Amino acid sequence: MFTALYELLIGKNPDPTYRNTVFTPVGLLTLVIMLGLAATFYLLLGRWKAVFHRTSHWVVTLVVALVIAFSLAVSYAKDATGEPEADSYMMGFGGVNLILAGLLFFGFSLLFRRGSKFARYTPF
Amino acid sequence: MVRAKINWYSILPGLFLAGVLQSCNLAPKEEETPTVKADTINQINFFLETSASMGGYLSGGTAFKDIVSEFANKLSQIEPVRKPLAIYTISQEAQPYEGGVDRFVTSLATVPLANARSSELHSIFKQVGEKARNGNVAILVSDCILSFPDEDIKKNPQINVTDASSVLKNEINRQFAMLSKDTINATVYAYSSAFNGTYYDYQNKKQKLNGEQRPFYIWIIGKQRVLNLFNQKLQASLTTKPDKQLSFGGGSTITDYNLFFTLNRQGENWNADGQRITNLKGVRADRPAEFSIGLNLSGLPSYAQTEAYLTKNLTVMAGNAGVKLLTIQPKDKVDAKATEKLKTNESRMLSESTHILTFKVTQLFENQTPVTVKLPVRYDTWYLDQSTMDDRTAAGREGKTFALQHLMNGVRDAYETGSGSDKSFINLTITLEQ
């Protein structure tokens, strides 16, 4: 599923490493991390105390999520392919994963905010 | 009150997480490839046969002395070795030579070492073989003339001719079968040298030779993994290359290869995936797909690594597909421009390979079809030409060794047992998928 998604957006890389060992784990990890971040924001902190629940906090979390998604994708790809430097394909992959992470985080936000106390209307 | 202030302490865990993700290696590391794994050699044991028949090699200025002393020298320099080089002389029982390499080399040049009684080759191999176990490597320098003991010859002067192919060959076979069972392999280097001294023909009649070129052999016996490395290092350092060479055992069949995904690539759509090529749907004669695989043939006998040998003997069998082997290139003949562009993964694949095979797919009729690439085992047969069954005349023994073919066949049989004649150096499968 993730492979198809990534290849649709950034095209195919001839190196099968991407298909075999990068796309799916990175996609799943991104999914899980976004799930975790959203759950932490809404269900953990958002139910515990009103300390980190405002839209500004959400934006900070989103930025962290995007940074994680981008660096996760790039570093994972670098590791898997053994490249010493990230190439343009990896940057593209990081960018697409960043967008994916943004959408996922947003989606999970909509999903989880009902379960929150203090962040039910965050980000809007 | 509107709180625009951000609680920085709440953000820190997130940043920390990001940092950790950035720095740690999430991707599973590719396993280090074992091809260049350095197996430490426990000890190198150097045996010089010193029966009386060896004397002629050692008298006067002979190539033998040069080669053997170089060998001893180079052996003592091979790394990594845990224990220092051990030198033995052997006729009937192996005798440790206590003087060290330098003295041994000097003594080769001056003092005649070979004066012991004649010995039986299979008993020598037995003793040498014992010193090739447990990570040791054993080297034997010998003229490799198969012979019954003196008494038997006196009873039946023709016994060496009549029974070499049965009794003597079997004795040899028995010794190597034990080694083969323990995946201890053997490589034999053939040299020739001037011979100044007494030559014993198959009837044990003495002839005085003066400078006649006689072949001699250096056997290298050891565990397969150790031996390949050892051979590589040794051959790289030797200045005098052997005239001929033959490997027994030769390692297991090569089934593994690297499938390149950009090197020599033609066709956009196909995907390289391990040992499969997928998404070959659109392949046609005018829109072919070309791909390369990298093979590491360093474990093969050197004759089997030559382009000529490969071109002649490699067979490609495609199922229901049009597949053609385009080129066979030793690694260093691959276009440098192409290799420079390679990414790390492919560079590594290239560095692991010694040869690059490039294939062209023009048709694929089925969803999935295997392409089989085979290189049947073809032992070099130079030893047949270098074998004689009558060494009584100079013409009969010129450049030849008495009953060498029976000796070699005995060894060869030991390594071919069970694997039959369809044994391959290479037997690999590439699956093509639509």
Add this chain to the structure above:
Amino acid sequence: MKLFVFAIGGTGARVLRSLTMLLAAGAKVPDNLTIVPILLDMDMQNGDTARALNTVELYRTIRTAAYPNGVAPATQADAPRAFFSTLIQSLGTLQSETTQERIGDSFLPQLTEHQGTFEEFLNVSTMDDIDRELLKVLYDNSAKPTSAELKLDLSVGFKGNPNIGSVVFNALEDSALYKYFVGAFNNETDRIFIISSIFGGTGSSGFPQLVKLLQEPSQKMPIRNARKGAVTVMPYFALEENGQSAIDQNRFNSKTKAALSYYQNQIHLDSLYYIGDKPGAKLYANVEGGAKQANNAHVVELLAAETVLDFANRGAGEFAGAKTFYEYGLRRDDRQLDFVHFADTTYRNVMLPLVRFAYASKFYTEYVPANLRESFAKSLGLQQQLGSSTYFVALTKFMGEAFRKWLGEMADNDRKFDPFNFQTDFNGMVRAKQIEPKTFMGFGDKGINENFLLNEAGDAEPKLLAQYPQPETRLMHLLMTVADKCMQKLGDLNRQLV
């Protein structure tokens, strides 16, 4: 149980205002109580009356929206009543057997259709000369156009002249209002309570007339048998000297004495509450009724309002038959009062609910508008509705203006009752006890601060969501929950006089 509360004159109106505050705060009353306030005043423009009316109307608006099916949550054991829990109904909304004439929805039904002077009311011009001369003996008919009794404009009340009021109230029996009341009173468990002053004009004349009507032998049985009570407010303020005014405060005490002796013999009620105070240093403006008669609230009115609750709280068995007189006493005669000055019942039934309501009002009018972006506020729709929806606006007016003003007036009066300081934070709101933060290096209990309120409101609102999908109801419960949390933080107040 319905309690018909006749609030007569300006004092009646002021006590009704206090009563409304106490009911809003959830002072102790029976669960099923309905209050039917009937303001009796000739002076339709009276400032005190108008203020009381506004307060009751706000109360009604808030309660209707907060408890849509009319039922406020039942009181849990030991817990205070819900805010605005008691239903306040106007007489006109009740079913009356004699519905020949509707009297409208007002809490201040028209007493008489007459407009003009006392002279005109009596139709002096059509009288015989003898009758006319008799009247001149009984009433001052001097040339002074403003203070001559017969020349009094009745639309501003009786100006402290019971001798005029009693004549006018004699006509009460024939009024549409009274007939409607008689038709609507059909249940023997319902009760009647009358609030009046003994020293004014309208109250002192209306009260005996009303009681006389209620205990007439020809009166219908439910009314005759109903438990009746009254609070008589004796003089508790002094007026400024005003030579132009017809109200003469020097006659307050003599009028009181005369009235009391009359009550003792002629007024037959189950419970009769007396309350009064030595006038303080603050002088009330001497205004002859009208819009300008808007006297500041006084703690006496609050305590008079409590008598209504006390009467309502008494079980049917507590009325022994003989009439009972009650007087109010403070624990100590100080000019400045705090919670500690009141007896335990007042403290428990009235004062603690007021503290709770004060927290809620501060939360609603100060914290909430500043934190409309928080989830609980968004969930309640406050971001859009706080300034526009009738309910939220009414609640803001009640809590932010009416309640504060009422408290402010009591705080500014003499005897002074100033228990709250709304100028400071939540921790300091109750003057009797400052909530001390228990913090160590910035951590720990900071008392009632913004975080505390946000956490409590944020925690409570989602829990209330399922039970009270209506934002209006939910807000009311949220206010109570938050107020309760504040009360917990506050803890017990000192009850020892020092």
